[in-house]
Amino acid sequence: MAESSIVLITGGNTGLGYESVKALYASSQAHTILMGSRSLAKATDAIAKLQAEVPGSKSAIVPIQIDIEDDKSIEKAFQKVKSKYGRIDTLVNNAGSTFDSIMLTDPSPSGIRATFNKAYSLNVTSSQVMTHIFAPLLIASSDPRLLFVTSGISSLERNSSDENSNFVRGPPPKGWPKPPVPSQIGYRTSKVALNMIMLEWKKTFKVDGVKVFGISPGFLATNLGGMGPEFLKNMGAADPSIGGHFIRDVVEGKRDEGHGKVINKDGVMPW
Template sequence: MASGKGIILITGGNTGIGYETVKALMQSEKPYTILMGSRKLENADNAIKQLSSEVPNTRSDVTPIQIDIVDDDSIDKCFKAVEQKYGKLDVLINNAGAAHDGLMLQTPGAKGIRAAWDLSYSVNVTSTQVMTSVFMPLLLQSSDPRLLFITSGLSSLNTASSGKTSNAVRANPPKGWPKPSEMSAIAYRSSKTALNMMMLDWARVLKEDGVKVWAISPGFLATGLAGVGAEKLKSFGAGHPSAGGDIIKKVVEGERDGDVGQVVNKDGVQPW
C-alpha cells in the first residue's frame, strides 16, 4: 500500500467476516479509510459504533456507505459517492455473498431448485461481476490497486473430486431416488467455484494494469451465512469469523503478494 491512508471498500462489511475484516484493519498500525458497505446504513452505523468501542485507538476511520450489490442503481449511486469524495479506490473487497440452498428444503421440487441456484449465482457471481466492473475505473486510479474476492473452501474442484463436500454432510446418500434431504450447499459451492473462474479472468485482464487480484478462502467459520446460525455451525467445527478477517488483512497489507492470482487460505494456496 502506498503512503497515506489507503481507501478500502468492503461489501457486506457490517456483519460476519466483513465485520471482522474491518476490525482487523482498524487494529493495524497502517491507517486506512474504510468504507463499510451495507445494504442498510442503519446496520453499518450500529456496526461502526460497536467497532469504535472494541478498537478505540485505531489510526483508521470507518465510514458507512449504502450498497446492495443486486441493485444496479445502488451500485451506481455508491460509485458516484466514492468518486466524488475520494477520486480513487485502493482496495475493493468483494465480500458480500449469500447461500440459498435452504430454499430447496423449504420448497421441494423444481421451484425450490431454480430459486436456490438463480439467487446463489445472482449474488455470488453476476452481482459481484457488475460491482467489480463498475468500480474498476476508481481502482485503476490507485498506485497499488488490489482486488479481492471472498470465496470458500467448498469451491475446490480438487477437494470435491476426492469425495469431500462439507462438514455438514457425513456420508454419501444411499442408493435410489429420491435421495434424502441434506444441506450439501451445492448451489453455493458451485457459485463460489464460478467466482474463482471470475477471479482468474480479472487477474488476466488486469495484469498489464498492475492490479493484484486474489480469491480468499477464509475457512469454515461461524457466520450468519445461509441462516443456519453461528452456534449450529460451531457444532460442526466452525471457527470464529475473526480468522477470516486476519487472512484478508494480510492480503491487503502485502503478506500474500507471492500468491497473486490464486485462491489463498491460512495454510497457503487452496487447490483448484
C-alpha cells in the same frame, strides 16, 4: 506521513465483513475503510460497536449504502466514492450468502431454481457487476488489490475425493427419488464460478497492475445463510476474526505471492 489506503468492503457490517473491517481498523497501518452495507443504519450501528471494541485507531471508517444486487445503488456508491476519494486501493467483494435451505425444504424444480438463481445472482453476477463499475477507481490507485471472497468447498480437487465429499451422512440410498441432503451444492457451485471470475479479472487487469485474489477464509462461525454463529460453532467453525486477520494481511500486501490464485491462511488452495 504515509497516505492512508482506501478499502471498500461489501457486506461490511456483519460476519466476515465486519471482522475484516475490525482487523483493518486495529492495524498499525492507517486505512480509510468504506463499510458497504445495504442499510446505512446497520452500518452506523456496526461502526459504533466496532469503535468501542477498538479505541485509539489510526484509521477511519465511513459507512456507505450499497446493495450489490441493485445497479442503481452500485452506481450511486461509485459516484460518491469517486467524487470524495478519486480512487480505491482495495475492493473486497465479500457480500454473499447461501440459499440451499430453500432446496432442502422444497426439493422440487422450483426450489432448485430458486436456490441456484439466488446464489448466482448474489455471489456471482453481483460481484461481477460491482467490480465492473468500480474498475476505474481501482485502476486509479498506485497499488491496487481486488479480492473475491470464495470458499474452501469450491475446490474441485478436494470435492472429487470421497473423503472430502459433502454428504455428511454418507451417500444417499440407491434409487429415486433421493432424499435431500445438506450438500450446499448451490453455494459451492456459485463459488466455483466466482473463482473463474477472479481469473478473468486477473487477465483483464494484467497491464493495469491490479493484484487479484480469491480468498478462502475457512469455515467460520458467521451467520452465513441465517444458520447462526452458535450452530456453526457446534459444527466446528472457527472464530470469524481469523478470516478478518487473513483479509487484512492480503489488503496490506503480505500475501502478494498468491496473486491470481485462491489462497487461504496456510497458502494456495487446490483448484
